[in-house]
Amino acid sequence: MDNFSPLFPYNSSSPTPASSHLSLNLTTDYSHGAAATAYSNDQLDHDHDLIGKNPSCSSDEVGLDHVSPTTSELGNSEGNDMNSASGSGKIHIKKGDKKIRKPKCAFQTRSQVDILDDGYRWRKYGQKAVKNNKFPRSYYRCTYQGCNVKKQVQRLSKDEGVVVTTYEGTHSHPIEKSTDNFEHILTQMQIFSSVS
DNA sequence: CGACTTTGACCAGCGC
DNA sequence: GCGCTGGTCAAAGTCG
Numbered sequence: 155m156d157n158f159s160p161l162f163p164y165n166s167s168s169p170t171p172a173s174s175h176l177s178l179n180l181t182t183d184y185s186h187g188a189a190a191t192a193y194s195n196d197q198l199d200h201d202h203d204l205i206g207k208n209p210s211c212s213s214d215e216v217g218l219d220h221v222s223p224t225t226s227e228l229g230n231s232e233g234n235d236m237n238s239a240s241g242s243g244k245i246h247i248k249k250g251d252k253k254i255r256k257p258k259c260a261f262q263t264r265s266q267v268d269i270l271d272d273g274y275r276w277r278k279y280g281q282k283a284v285k286n287n288k289f290p291r292s293y294y295r296c297t298y299q300g301c302n303v304k305k306q307v308q309r310l311s312k313d314e315g316v317v318v319t320t321y322e323g324t325h326s327h328p329i330e331k332s333t334d335n336f337e338h339i340l341t342q343m344q345i346f347s348s349v350s
Numbered sequence: 351c352g353a354c355t356t357t358g359a360c361c362a363g364c365g366c
Numbered sequence: 367g368c369g370c371t372g373g374t375c376a377a378a379g380t381c382g
Contacts, residue, residue: 278354280357280373280374281357282372282374285370285371297353297354
């Protein structure tokens with residue numbers, strides 16, 4: 155297996171946004187030649203400029219803790235995206251509502267494969283061609299019931315060996331399948347986090 | 351047969 | 367206002 159599992163938000167019980175302990179400056183190599191770099195929300199707004207910037211993951215945007223879904227959305231929040239539609243309409247962010255962004259955390263990994271096995275189960279719900287990139291961006295959602303975590307996976311056209319994985323949201327459940335490699339990565343990333 | 355992927359369409363935000 | 371782009375939906379197809 156030539157996969158690499160970067161860090162991702164997991165909120166078991168701590169009120170602290172999971173990504174808060176991701177404020178790391180990480181560039182390291184792993185057992186399969188994968189290297190990871192974390193990016194902040196601000197940098198995520200400029201995907202084309204991801205490479206080469208000083209990485210740090212943050213939750214400076216309004217986090218899950220502050221998301222205030224409408225009453226109807228509260229009623230069926232399990233397994234559904236907060237912006238998802240019920241019925242025929244497609245609901246995105248409503249007009250007049252302030253744009254609420256979940257904390258995002260992106261990792262640049264050097265890997266042969268696009269799909270990084272981070273131990274969670276993901277369902278692909280979309281794929282889009284991205285401007286200035288010959289590779290499409292894939293959209294995944296955590297399949298665990300009640301977990302709204304999403305991730306985007308995109309390979310850089312500049313460097314085909316680099317995969318940028320963007321995590322959005324916080325896992326509300328434990329990892330489904332852990333791997334020694336992944337735990338090793340986690341340990342390293344936490345070390346980096348404490349140092350930087 | 352359930353879980354998952356593919357893919358075209360739809361919608362909102364943003365820049366010009 | 368219009369067109370471009372990103373993000374999402376959902377039906378159809380695929381796979382184990």
